[in-house]
Amino acid sequence: xxxxxxxxxxxxxxxxxxxxxxxxxxxxxxxxxxxxxxxxxxxxxxxxxxxxxxxxxxxxxxxxxxxxxxxxxxxxxxxxxxxxxxxxxxxxxxxxxxxxxxxxxxxxxxx
Numbered sequence: 001x002x003x004x005x006x007x008x009x010x011x012x013x014x015x016x017x018x019x020x021x022x023x024x025x026x027x028x029x030x031x032x033x034x035x036x037x038x039x040x041x042x043x044x045x046x047x048x049x050x051x052x053x054x055x056x057x058x059x060x061x062x063x064x065x066x067x068x069x070x071x072x073x074x075x076x077x078x079x080x081x082x083x084x085x086x087x088x089x090x091x092x093x094x095x096x097x098x099x100x101x102x103x104x105x106x107x108x109x110x111x
């Protein structure tokens with residue numbers, strides 16, 4: 001997936017960690033809504049999309065990823081739904097280095 005930051009170089013780094021989920025089910029639901037999941041029904045396999053399937057991003061670590069500024073509204077909406085269970089920090093950054101910008105736009109790059 002490509003993070004397109006060519007327009008203005010603005011991006012956000014999002015970090016999150018859980019405060020306290022009421023159950024394993026609730027924790028699982030959060031991660032399924034964020035990352036999506038694979039559902040198997042008899043002989044059929046379905047891919048259920050999560051927010052990050054819809055939003056171009058670059059994964060930096062397990063609970064850290066970067067998105068272009070254009071997609072921040074969607075990410076804020078998602079984390080607002082979970083604000084009592086998940087602590088989220090969003091830091092705006094400006095990508096000035098063209099070499100780094102190319103790395104971020106390369107779909108096959110693993111940072």
